[in-house]
Each structure stands twice: as structure tokens, then as C-alpha cells.
Amino acid sequence: MRQIVLDTETTGLSWEKGNRVVEIGCVELFERRPTGRTFHCYLNPECEFEPGAQEVTGLTLEFLADKPKFADIAEDFLAFIEGAELVIHNAAFDVGFLDSELARLGPQYGRVRERAAVEDSLELARQRYPGQRNSLDALCKRLGVDNSHRQLHGALLDAQLLAEAYLALTSGQSEIGFDSLTETVSQVVIDRRIAPELMGARPRVHVDEAELAAHEARLAAIRARAGACVWDSHDDVAVAAADALAL
Template identity: 85%
Template sequence: MRQIVLDTETTGLSWEKGNRVVEIGCVELFERRPTGRTFHCYLNPECEFEPGAQEVTGLTREFLADKPKFAEIAEEFLAFIDGAELVIHNAAFDVGFLDSELSRLGAQFGRIRERAGVEDSLELARQRYPGQRNSLDALCKRLGVDNSHRQLHGALLDAQLLAEAYLALTAGQSEIGFDSPSAAMSQTVVERRFETAGPRPRVHVEEADIVAHEARLAKIRSKGGRCVWDLFEIEPVAELAPA
């Protein structure tokens, strides 16, 4: 399957208010492997940035003044994504902006979802990590993707980071026989309880062993998202008072 990991940068948060796309970055995957093919361009938005938007991207009207307008790259961009599945973090945002740009060129250009499927990696992350932060930075940290060089938002860099995070987020499902992220958790877990006549023996665990154990679990989670250990709630045992 051909997938395109896509990100955009914009002059503000709402295309309905007239904000425009200033950067597009795409990374191609085929059968879950990077092909080395990318699409990247800066765009002249023909409008001002909203307050704060320039600080996020580091882009300025002066830098973008001699860059092509969206109309000049539209056909090349559409040819790159045509027929693929787009992987986008918070897809409604990027697709909304791209559809707005296409609508300015005429109905003959259609809409993004008419040309490509869309997979929202933010929704996948929310399903996998409910109640947790699932921004791109948070995912990179959780899944072991190095984003230390990400000082500003940039479409191509963010698409490359998202590609790594997405592959880690969805890794291991087909390889171990699960068809969906929730399939592994739907397997039957048999819990056995044994009654004992006396108090349970106490086991003292060294701090170094605890650290090594947590590091091993983190490595497993970085590859598969979670591990069997996460199915169980381990209750801490209160320390006994000295005799």
C-alpha cells in the first residue's frame, strides 16, 4: 500500500477566516517503508500571518514573497498524492486548509478525499493512549522518536517525524496476528487466584532491578504501543512496621 505522510504550515488556525497554506511537506511510504520520495514547497500566501503564527514556523512574508502560489504547484502536488492513503496528524485541520486552497482554483480540482484516503494519526493515538497528551512531540517522546532537532514547526520535518511515530504507533499488529490496535486487548486473559493459609512472602526488589524492568517495558511499548504487563494493575504493598 502506498501512503503519504503529510503536514502543512499555515498563516493561522482557521481557513474560514481567510488563512492560507504557506508550506507543504510529504513523505512517501510503500508497504510501510520509506521510499526516499518527498514533496516539499514553501508558498506565497498572499496574506498576512495571524499574530503568533510566525513564531511557530519561523517563516516571514519577506521569505515567502518570491515563493510560488498554491495555484502554481497544485497539479504537481495532486499528482504526488493521487491514489495514496494520507497519514495526517489532526487531519481535519490540514484537509480543511487544502480543500480551501483547491476551492479557490475551481470545482474541477475537487477535494482531497476524492483523490486519496485519509488516516488521522491523532485519532489512532487517542485510541491507543486515551486521556493522555497526543501531540506530535508527546508521541515522539512516548514512542522513542528523536525530535531534539525540532525547534520550530516545519512541514517536511514534521512529516518525517510523524512517519517514524506512525510506524512505531502501528507496529506489531499484523506481525503478531492482530488486525487492529484493539484486537490484542480483546484476547481472553485467564486470571488464576490461589488461596494461601498464611501471609504472602515478601520479596525485596533492588532499585536497579526496578529501573531495568521499566526500561524493558518502555522498549516493548515503543515497538508495539503496549505490552501484556499493562493488562494488570499492580497494587503497591505497604511496608511492614518494624517489630
């Protein structure tokens, strides 16, 4: 699956009041792994900042004066997100602003959700941690993502931090190698059913106490970070995996 972790910075809190996008930052993931591809641009908003908005981002109209307008980058931006799943923290805010920018260019550009699926990481966090603060900073602290260098809001930096937090928030089989292991185990089971007579005596792996302790410590770390460990609810996979590794 191709995912784009996206963040924007704007001149204010409401696109309905005429506020505009001043920065877009995107980080690409493929099969839940960063590809190294990003999309980042500063934009000339052609309007003033609302009071307080500049302090949040550190951006000024002087800095943005020679930057492209949204119309100049729209095609490249849409090509980058086309067909992906967008991961956005408080998606209604960013999607609302982007849809407003697209609407200014004409109906032929459509809307963001016509180009890509959208997953709201804020809603995911609220489901995982109900009644708690779930801002990006709060998530980074809770999930062990280092955001000490985040002094100001910046779209690309925030997208990079959100990508780490999102992967930790939704961690599962792909983070600990179960996807490939399960595929291998499945193939071993199929082979046994087809040609059991070809399967000779298999050597057994004997695990010492130190290795067991290290294994348990690893599982405990996963539980502490993700809130659950898929190993605990997949005993059949664990047994099959042990058998596969003994071959």
C-alpha cells in the same frame, strides 16, 4: 500500500477567516517503509500572518515573497498524493486548508478525499493513549522518536517525525519480519499437505539460555514500544516459524 505522511504550515488557525497554506511537506511510504520520495514546497500566501503564527514556523512574508503560489504547484501536489492513503496528525485541520486552496482554483480540482484516503494519526493516538497528551511532540517522546532538532514547526520535518511516530504507533508484523515469515510458513504447510512423503526427518534447533534471554529481551522491547507484541497472540505462527527455520 502506498501512504503519504503529510503536514502543512499556515498563516493562522482558520481557513474560514482567509488564512492560507505557506508550506506543504510529504513523505512517501510503501508497504510501511520510506521510499525516499518527498514533496516539499514553500508558498506565497498572498495574505498576512495572524499574530503569533510567524513565531511558530519562523517563516516571514519577505522569505515567501518569491515562492510559488498554490495554483502553481497544485497539479504536482495532486499527482503526488493521487490514490494514496494520507496520514495526517489532526487531519481535519490540514485537509480543511487544502480543500480551501483547491476550492479557490475551481470545482474541477475537487477535494482531497476524492483523490486519496485519509487516516488521522491523532485519532489513532487518542485510541491507544486515552486521556493523555497526544501532540506530535508528546508522541515522539512516548514512542522514542528523536525530535530534539525540532525547534520550530516545519512541514517536511514534522512529516518525517510523524512518519516515524506513526510506524511506531501502529507497529506490528511488518516491523519484525512476520509478514514474510508467515508467507514462508504458509508455503511450508501447503508443501507438507501435498507431498508429506517427501518430508524426511528434520534437524531440530536447540536454543541455549543466552539466545532465549536475547529473544525475550527483544519481545519486551517491542511490548514497551508498541504496547503489545503480536508474538504473544500468535503461538501457532511462532511454532510454525520454528519448524520452518529448522528445515
